[in-house]
Amino acid sequence: MGCSTSKNIKTSGPEPEQATLKVPANVTSAGKPELVSHDVPVQAGTTTEVSTAGGTAWTTGTSAPSQLPAGTKIIFVLGGPGCGKGTQCDRIVAKYKLTHLSAGDLLREESKSGSETGQTLDSIMKEGKLVPQEITIGLLKKAMLKSGSSSFLIDGFPRALDQAQSFEEQIQPCDMVLFFDCPPDVMEQRLMERGKTSGRSDDNEETIRKRFKTFNEESMPVVEKYASQGKAHKISAVPPPEEVFLEVEKILQPVFGEDTFSSETVAVQSASVVSNAQPTIMYSKRPSANWGNQTSQAQASQALLDMIPKVDGQLSPDTKILFVLGGPGSGKGTQCALIKAKYGYTHLSSGDLLRDEVKSGSQLGVALDTTMKNGDLVPTEVTIALLRNAMIKSSSDLFLVDGFPRALDQAETFERDILPCQMVLYFECTEAMMEERLTERGKTSGRSDDNPETMRKRFHTFVNSSMPVVEHYERQGKLYKISAASGTPDDIFQHVQKILDPATTS
Numbered sequence: 001m002g003c004s005t006s007k008n009i010k011t012s013g014p015e016p017e018q019a020t021l022k023v024p025a026n027v028t029s030a031g032k033p034e035l036v037s038h039d040v041p042v043q044a045g046t047t048t049e050v051s052t053a054g055g056t057a058w059t060t061g062t063s064a065p066s067q068l069p070a071g072t073k074i075i076f077v078l079g080g081p082g083c084g085k086g087t088q089c090d091r092i093v094a095k096y097k098l099t100h101l102s103a104g105d106l107l108r109e110e111s112k113s114g115s116e117t118g119q120t121l122d123s124i125m126k127e128g129k130l131v132p133q134e135i136t137i138g139l140l141k142k143a144m145l146k147s148g149s150s151s152f153l154i155d156g157f158p159r160a161l162d163q164a165q166s167f168e169e170q171i172q173p174c175d176m177v178l179f180f181d182c183p184p185d186v187m188e189q190r191l192m193e194r195g196k197t198s199g200r201s202d203d204n205e206e207t208i209r210k211r212f213k214t215f216n217e218e219s220m221p222v223v224e225k226y227a228s229q230g231k232a233h234k235i236s237a238v239p240p241p242e243e244v245f246l247e248v249e250k251i252l253q254p255v256f257g258e259d260t261f262s263s264e265t266v267a268v269q270s271a272s273v274v275s276n277a278q279p280t281i282m283y284s285k286r287p288s289a290n291w292g293n294q295t296s297q298a299q300a301s302q303a304l305l306d307m308i309p310k311v312d313g314q315l316s317p318d319t320k321i322l323f324v325l326g327g328p329g330s331g332k333g334t335q336c337a338l339i340k341a342k343y344g345y346t347h348l349s350s351g352d353l354l355r356d357e358v359k360s361g362s363q364l365g366v367a368l369d370t371t372m373k374n375g376d377l378v379p380t381e382v383t384i385a386l387l388r389n390a391m392i393k394s395s396s397d398l399f400l401v402d403g404f405p406r407a408l409d410q411a412e413t414f415e416r417d418i419l420p421c422q423m424v425l426y427f428e429c430t431e432a433m434m435e436e437r438l439t440e441r442g443k444t445s446g447r448s449d450d451n452p453e454t455m456r457k458r459f460h461t462f463v464n465s466s467m468p469v470v471e472h473y474e475r476q477g478k479l480y481k482i483s484a485a486s487g488t489p490d491d492i493f494q495h496v497q498k499i500l501d502p503a504t505t506s
Contacts, residue, residue: 066145068144068150071150072152072172073150074151074175075178076157076158076174077089077178078177078178079180079181080212080219081187081211081212082182082188083180083181083182083237084180084190084241088180088241088248089153091248095249100155101147103136103139103155106139108125111125127207133160133166136163137163158222159214160221161218174231175231177226180235181237182236192208220468225408229409235251305381305382307364308382309389315419316397320398321401321419321420322421322422322423323405323421323424323473324400324401324427327431327466329429329437330429331427332403333349334489335425335427335496336400338493338496343500344398345399346394346396346400347400348390348399348401348402350383350402350404351402351403352402353383357386380407380413381413384418387404388418401421405469407469408468411472422478423478423480424480425480425482426480426481428482429483429485
């Protein structure tokens with residue numbers, strides 16, 4: 001029963017006009033493009049190709065389309081290298097007539113062009129590293145504008161959270177994500193076989209392993225981000241391509257199949273959605289006119305936020321925050337009580353705050369009760385608003401936050417709206433042990449979520465949404481793992497003290 005730490009704690013035809021076009025002209029040694037301005041005479045109503053050291057960019061006259069059509073819809077296709085994304089995209093395009101753009105193909109074409117950017121890209125891709133997002137997004141946007149289409153299937157992008165955010169800011173949010181799940185050994189076997197004939201510089205054993213590592217560290221958080229938004233559909237990519245596509249059709253047929261659209265709007269909910277936290281997605285009769293008219297999560301969250309009274313005030317600049325994470329039934333609450341008693345932290349449990357709201361019988365409480373019984377994640381903004389109010393009311397500057405954040409977007413929003421944490425304690429425990437503890441607790445707790453069905457949903461949600469948070473803080477060197485599978489609470493607390501004693505005396 002040991003305690004391991006990742007790292008030490010760290011506190012209509014006018015005259016030609018001048019248009020300024022910013023293009024990636026050079027790539028620095030750090031792999032970041034330098035954006036430079038070119039003054040290009042552009043005739044209204046025309047499209048002009050501008051060659052630069054960094055490749056080709058496009059600019060348009062005042063009457064030419066310089067942005068995507070209103071109602072443009074985008075599907076991202078994600079999966080590890082060798083999972084078969086390209087094959088499935090070909091089948092999707094053949095049946096559903098979407099415009100297919102492969103970020104990888106666009107980058108490889110640029111790499112083969114012989115330009116300075118292309119040479120840099122070739123070196124980056126051989127290392128299995130991520131290409132600077134400015135270049136990838138620029139190539140994608142150019143291809144999207146050039147196509148004249150309003151429905152896109154984008155393959156192999158975004159590969160990191162910052163790429164997803166930049167794409168949304170510079171182009172628009174996606175409407176759906178298909179994630180093809182495949183074990184590394186299967187993908188490696190496929191890539192090695194493909195490397196015999198593909199001629200691709202990245203189809204070799206060393207680069208393949210680097211690409212797997214990059215995908216796990218950078219791209220899986222993207223999958224989790226969209227899962228938490230109810231947009232991600234997980235599909236096993238192990239079976240033969242035709243069997244995999246049958247699963248794809250189950251997801252896309254209700255959206256694109258001509259015989260599935262009645263005169264009334266159809267609600268589509270796929271059983272393969274990665275996260276349980278999934279809103280109903282509404283599609284209109286004609287997908288070309290109003291495809292993917294999804295109920296606005298932002299509006300729904302705002303409606304809930306409007307029900308929460310705001311507490312005026314600010315946290316002290318010296319505020320210190322300790323997150324405590326672990327699966328349901330891992331014993332977080334017990335350990336937090338012991339930590340509070342010895343070290344004087346103000347203990348805030350996001351779960352307790354939410355349950356208190358449910359017990360209040362308020363309109364917000366009723367909505368939260370339904371969400372928690374389904375094992376779903378509560379909207380991030382609501383949880384953070386309740387936490388912020390409680391922190392300000394306490395007048396403390398030392399906080400122990402229990403059971404939060406439960407998803408990557410929650411971690412990012414907390415850091416943006418409140419403060420970054422200083423340390424994370426993660427209590428590891430087997431699912432069998434946690435279920436046994438919860439079942440026993442359910443006999444007397446009176447909690448609506450202490451029942452077998454909800455327990456299983458909560459375990460599933462934790463694995464899919466919360467474990468990436470653990471990995472996120474481990475990469476930052478803030479995470480401390482503690483075994484909570486055996487021993488008494490006092491035994492486990494001995495290991496907690498070995499971590500906190502040096503931190504509180506330094």
